[in-house]
Amino acid sequence: MSDSQRFPVAAHALAYLAHSNAYGPDAAVSSASLAASMPTNPVVVRRVTAMLAKAGLIGTRAGAAGGAWLLAAPQSITLDQVLRAVNGCAHLGCPPPGAKGCPVGEKIPKQVARAIAAADSAANQRLSTITVADLLKDG
Amino acid sequence: MSDSQRFPVAAHALAYLAHSNAYGPDAAVSSASLAASMPTNPVVVRRVTAMLAKAGLIGTRAGAAGGAWLLAAPQSITLDQVLRAVNGCAHLGCPPPGAKGCPVGEKIPKQVARAIAAADSAANQRLSTITVADLLKDG
DNA sequence: TGTTACTGATACAGTTTCAGTTACATATTC
DNA sequence: GAATATGTAACTGAAACTGTATCAGTAACA
Numbered sequence: 001m002s003d004s005q006r007f008p009v010a011a012h013a014l015a016y017l018a019h020s021n022a023y024g025p026d027a028a029v030s031s032a033s034l035a036a037s038m039p040t041n042p043v044v045v046r047r048v049t050a051m052l053a054k055a056g057l058i059g060t061r062a063g064a065a066g067g068a069w070l071l072a073a074p075q076s077i078t079l080d081q082v083l084r085a086v087n088g089c090a091h092l093g094c095p096p097p098g099a100k101g102c103p104v105g106e107k108i109p110k111q112v113a114r115a116i117a118a119a120d121s122a123a124n125q126r127l128s129t130i131t132v133a134d135l136l137k138d139g
Numbered sequence: 140m141s142d143s144q145r146f147p148v149a150a151h152a153l154a155y156l157a158h159s160n161a162y163g164p165d166a167a168v169s170s171a172s173l174a175a176s177m178p179t180n181p182v183v184v185r186r187v188t189a190m191l192a193k194a195g196l197i198g199t200r201a202g203a204a205g206g207a208w209l210l211a212a213p214q215s216i217t218l219d220q221v222l223r224a225v226n227g228c229a230h231l232g233c234p235p236p237g238a239k240g241c242p243v244g245e246k247i248p249k250q251v252a253r254a255i256a257a258a259d260s261a262a263n264q265r266l267s268t269i270t271v272a273d274l275l276k277d278g
Numbered sequence: 279t280g281t282t283a284c285t286g287a288t289a290c291a292g293t294t295t296c297a298g299t300t301a302c303a304t305a306t307t308c
Numbered sequence: 309g310a311a312t313a314t315g316t317a318a319c320t321g322a323a324a325c326t327g328t329a330t331c332a333g334t335a336a337c338a
Contacts, residue, residue: 004296008234008251015247030313037243038236041298043316050315062314063306079254095147108154108176111274112147115218118269119262126261127254135250136243143325169284180327182286189286201285202335285334294325305314 006086009048011079012038015135017058018074025059028067048086055085074133080124082132145225148187150218151177154274156197157213164198167206187225194224213272219263221271 013034022029031042031049038045049068052058057077060068070077095109095116152173161168170181170188177184188207191197196216199207209216234248234255 005233006296008248008255011251011254012234012247015250016243019243019247028313032313037247042314043299044297046314046316060314061306062304062312064310064312065307066305066313068314079258094144095151107277108151108158108274109147111154111276112150115150115266115269115274116147119218119265122265123258123262126258130254130257135247135254137250138246145325167284171284181284182328183326185285185287199285200335201283201333203281203283204336205284205334207285280338282337283335285332287331287333289330290328292325292327294323296323297321299318299320301318302316303314304316305312307312308310 004086004088006048006051007083007088009038009040009044010052010082010086011132011135013045013049013068014052014057014070014074014077014082014132017068017070018132019136022067022069024069025061028059028061028065028069030067034068051086052082055081057081057085074136075131077132079127079130079132081128083124083127143225143227144183145187145190146222146227148177148179148183149191149221149225150271150274152184152188152207153191153196153209153213153216153221153271156207156209157271158275161206161208163208164200167200167204167208169206173207190225191221194220196220196224209271213275214270216271218266218269218271220267222263222266 016034016037017029020029021027031045034049035042035045049058049060053060053068057071058068059071060066095112155173155176156168159168160166170184173188174181174184188197188199192199192207196210197207198210199205234251236248
């Protein structure tokens with residue numbers, strides 16, 4: 001996967017929902033409003049909110065006065081959940097397959113993959129200590 | 140930056156040099172040999188080895204019997220050095236700029252950027268505990 | 279000295295991926 | 309029924325990467 005802005009857009013959207021006290025369908029925020037605060041295109045926002053909704057982090061509703069709202073308290077939504085919801089990872093690359101028949105060429109990619117997975121895991125663990133509520137703090 | 144294979148290629152190349160006991164110009168390994176073990180194209184390898192050379196991790200020499208060799212012991216080359224050498228990062232994306240004039244829209248991106256930097260740092264710290272020598276281990 | 283072999287760099291084509299945009303079917307409120 | 313919103317599909321243009329070919333410079337070796 002190439003470099004994507006999905007994670008930042010998702011994090012920004014959730015923080016904005018929290019700031020708007022959007023905790024139910026009656027306080028839904030439209031994709032146009034979310035997009036205006038980035039700023040980006042409403043369709044880009046909806047592509048992300050659709051994934052967040054499938055992950056159970058937010059609720060969405062079509063129709064007039066529709067939009068998105070949080071399904072959990074901002075303090076309880078961690079950023080690693082957000083990253084997983086938008087199918088992101090640390091993107092350090094995939095190891096080359098290794099030359100067939102070459103003993104060292106076949107062994108190294110396995111260890112490279114393990115190192116990449118370890119780095120990915122460390123990034124996720126760090127993100128698990130940051131919540132959507134933290135994104136609204138000053139400083 | 141989009142998804143790049145530079146980091147895996149660099150890690151594989153360094154591990155291969157270590158396995159070949161390439162510790163000096165007289166034991167230089169050509170880009171063709173390195174490429175054959177991935178497998179990929181020699182030019183792709185040279186694009187990476189040129190960066191590793193600039194970072195001081197390997198030496199290279201042109202001409203007949205030329206190629207690349209390690210400038211340090213495999214146990215002392217950590218993978219975060221390798222990642223920095225090829226200009227990689229965790230690639231979680233860049234935060235949106237935020238809407239001008241919107242107080243919340245301007246504050247959130249700063250915290251999102253901080254979260255991304257924290258995740259990146261965690262990944263690098265984890266990589267700093269893995270060396271090129273570890274890539275040659277079994278299992 | 280001439281041949282061979284290698285690096286580094288540059289340039290190009292093809293592929294992939296993404297943001298942004300338009301369009302449309304569906305759903306909901308008024 | 310009109311207005312407004314989501315979700316999704318299709319298209320465009322930009323960006324980045326791989327693979328490839330090519331060339332100048334360099335070094336070993338007969």
